[in-house]
Amino acid sequence: MDGSNVGLAITQSISLTGIFQWGMRQSAEMENQMTSVERVLEYTKLPQESALRVSQEKKPPADWPAEGAIDFDNLSLRYSPEGNLVLNKLNFHIEPQEKIGIVGRTGAGKSSIIQALFRLAYLEGTISIDGIDITSIGLHDLREKLSIIPQVTITTTVPRERGL
Ligand SMILES: Nc1ncnc2c1ncn2[C@@H]1O[C@H](COP(=O)(O)OP(=O)(O)OP(=O)(O)O)[C@@H](O)[C@H]1O
Ligand SMILES: [Mg+2]
Incomplete structure (x- = not known):
């Protein structure tokens, strides 16, 4: 073989290793990116929440809850469909404008009683506010009429400038 052919073969085979490495890196990168696709597919299979809004005739009046009477009737709550009961057949009545402290x-x-009011877990039994069963209305119809100050605060970290 003459020198020029040997030179050509060597330079070509050196650049070939680079191309193979690039190919491997790309295929690994694609596998990483596919994790996002996998997650999105998983989210599409999550069980749906109940309806956010209900039809106009089932909707509570615009001024609901005008009084604020709350009735718990045999209310049980669990955090997962097969989980243990966290609240077990709770019965109580709160008069309009009554201020209640719950101790325990x-x-x-x-x-969990608050979670029940917002329908954030699995409920059995009924909760009525001013005579309306809260499971008969849409989640947004219910939740936009209630307020909560939670015990665990949501904190955001704001970067502070030096010297402040
Ligand atoms: N998201 C959740 N998933 C599963 N179990 C939960 C969840 N939140 C609370 N629990 C369980 O439900 C039970 C009641 O908890 P809850 O937070 O209502 O108590 P609490 O009376 O508010 O307590 P604390 O005084 O600490 O605030 C506990 O056994 C708790 O472990
Ligand atoms: Mg608590």
Whole structure:
């Protein structure tokens, strides 16, 4: 073989390694990116929440809840469909404009009562506010009429300038 052919073969085979490495890196990169696709597909299979809005005739009046009477009737709550009952057949009535304090040790279920009011978990039994069963209306119709100040604050970190 003459020198020029040997030179050509060597330079070509050196650049070939680079191309193979690039190919490997691209295929690994694609596999990484596909994780996002996998997640999106998984989210499309999540069970749907109940209706956010209901038809006009089932909607509560615009001024609901005008009084604020709350009735818990055999209300049970669990956080997962097969989980244990966290609230077990709770019955109580709160008069309009009555101010109520709920007392109990950690894990007793105080916050879960709030979760029940907002329909954030699996409920059995009924909760009525001013005579309307809250499961009969849309989630947005219900939630936009209630307010909550949660015990765990949502904090955001704001970068501070030096010296402030
Ligand atoms: N998101 C959740 N998923 C599963 N279990 C939960 C969830 N939130 C609360 N629990 C369980 O439900 C029970 C009641 O909890 P809850 O937060 O209602 O208690 P609490 O009375 O508000 O307590 P604390 O005084 O600490 O605020 C506890 O056993 C808790 O572990
Ligand atoms: Mg709590």
